[in-house]
Amino acid sequence: MKKLCLFAAAVASAAAFAPGLPSAQRVPSKAALTNLHMGKNIYEKKDIVKQVSEDLASSQFIFSTEMKQITVPQIRELRWSLPEDSKASCIKNRLLKRAAAGTEWEVVKDAAKGSDNLWVFVGSDIKGTIKAFKAWAKKEKKAGAKAGVLEGRIYDEKGVDAIGDLPSKDELYAQIAGCVKAVPTQMATAVKEVPTKTARAIKLAFAPDA
Known part of the structure; x- marks a missing residue:
């Protein structure tokens, strides 16, 4: 009878640690789950x-x-x-x-x-x-x-x-380009008018007195 009791206890003990069977040690604690979520x-x-x-x-x-x-x-x-x-x-x-x-x-x-x-x-x-x-x-x-x-x-x-x-960057570029483009035109107009103004000045300088 004692042998049967010892055998049954041994079987129960082995089953408790058998792979794939639930074990209290394998169940994560509430604190462990909380730490996982926190991580x-x-x-x-x-x-x-x-x-x-x-x-x-x-x-x-x-x-x-x-x-x-x-x-x-x-x-x-x-x-x-x-x-x-x-x-x-x-x-x-x-x-x-x-x-x-x-x-x-x-x-x-x-x-x-x-x-x-x-x-x-x-x-x-x-x-x-x-x-x-x-x-x-x-x-x-x-x-x-x-x-x-x-x-x-x-x-x-x-x-x-x-x-x-x-103004946006593109608008600023357009404004700058417009200013740069206008400068040569204004300079060309000014240079073109110089001979005319000079000729008028010479003509007036040597014109006989009225």
Whole structure:
């Protein structure tokens, strides 16, 4: 009888540690699961900060607007309306500050306050981007720009609008080209008129007195 009991105990013990069978030691604890999720979030945040850093590095100007009551379809429509090298992203303030730390954009920490914002990263077409944003805000009945950052300075909504009214790069090139083109024409006209004026002066100098 004792032998049978010992044999049964041995079988039960072996079954408890057999591969593929459930074991209390193999079930992750609640703390372990929490740590796994926390680790995943940390990696995701690092990826976000890296992406924002790249967006800042390729931007000439950035500005924000309130995220309140903006839907995903509305954000998608804004993104579609922006010029090719501009983009809109919903970023938590602390992640934006982390990405901007130690760069020329670090001053954005004074603008990234309050609720989280929708930030627009502007490439080469500042005027076109602000124009597209204002048209979107008017159509969707949303607030205008909350704050903008350009060359280490923070601008309010009026400042962002004023920046949007400045000539674009292409417009400046056209104006400069027009000025350069006009100079030779004006010089040629002036040179052409010199002999005529000289001839008149000589004629008057040697004309007999009336």
